[in-house]
Structures are given as C-alpha cells and as structure tokens.
Amino acid sequence: DTEVTQTPKHLVMGMTNKKSLKCEQHMGHRAMYWYKQKAKKPPELMFVYSYEKLSINESVPSRFSPECPNSSLLNLHLHALQPEDSALYLCASSQILAGGGETQYFGPGTRLLVL
C-alpha cells in the first residue's frame, strides 16, 4: 500500500481565518513533506520532517506552521494567509535511506482558495 491521504480535499478561507491541513500515511515512512503547487508549475518544497523533527524549512512565511504529532501524521496550520497563497498543497512521505535517493509518495492534495 502506497497511499497518502489528505484532508480536506478543498478549502476556502478568508484572510483572517485559521485552518489546518492534514496528512496521514501508514507505510512506516519516517520522512514527510509539504509542497505547494501553483497552476502549470511543478511542486515547490516547503517543509521536510524526518523522525518527527523539522529538518528543512525552505524559507516559508510564518503564516504557514507545520506540525508532526507522530510518525504517521503531518499537519499544516494556516493563519492570516494572502490570496497569492491559493494553490494545491501536496503532502508526501518516504523512507529514510542511508545513501539518499528515497522515493516520495504523494497524496491527492488540498486545493486551497484564499479570499
């Protein structure tokens, strides 16, 4: 089973709202990722968690706050977003291999619209 699930599928929020995106995997992967994808562009890496600790933050604005409560779950908390943050948010997971080269498995994404 190579399934990563994400909820909600769609989200509309105002610029003053607080919302959260959720991601779950049961493949025993110890690395989890958040990506942002704008239309007609490849995904852009936002955050990487390895062994439930934040290991990479690609200079993402603080209005995006990731959280990894356990090895299966990854959240992205959203607060005071801007309309330009509207995008498809993708979660991914992978094993952690000593030499690198891990395969990342993606979820279906949450399509976010900020009004």
Add this chain to the structure above:
Amino acid sequence: GNSVTQMEGPVTLSEEAFLTINCTYTATGYPSLFWYVQYPGEGLQLLLKATKADDKGSNKGFEATYRKETTSFHLEKGSVQVSDSAVYFCALTDSSYKLIFGSGTRLLVRP
C-alpha cells in the same frame, strides 16, 4: 546545483501514436531518477523510477532508461491512449531529501 530539464509542451498525439518526452539532468554524484504523472485535478503519482546507470524503469507500458553518459532519462510509450493525457514531471533526488522537478510536460492524446 542539481537541475532537470524537460521538453516544452504541450505534446499533442493521436491515440496509438509513439510517445517520447525528453528529460536531461545535471547532478553531482549518483541521483535517483523519477517520472511522476499528474492527472487533471489530482496529486502526483509515481510512474516509474531508476536508481543507477543503465537501470530501466517501467510501468503501465511506459519506460525510461537511466543514461549516465548522456545524463538523460527520456520517457517512452509505444502506443498512447486518451487516458494517458496528463502532465508528466521528470525529477531527481540525491542525498538531501530534496526532489528536483523539471517544469512538466503536458500530454494531450486525441481519439
């Protein structure tokens, strides 16, 4: 730094035509190479992968061979179907957790 270059799309083909989508890369060391597919309104799905030189990845009739001498990983399919219409991303990863994507190639297959 590492990078991936894909042919510009869209690529428009008739059903049962032969498909090639070119992908070349620049990387230090020995990256793993991937093709991902994104159907309209969906997330990315792993299509195939190769982890070392001369490896051939294959899935659902698609194939790609890791060519270190030409730093290429071209995607091919002998006979495309309408259901293959999607965006295809070539990508590489090294030892840093980072997946480096090409710009994506949109494929449109007409009946």
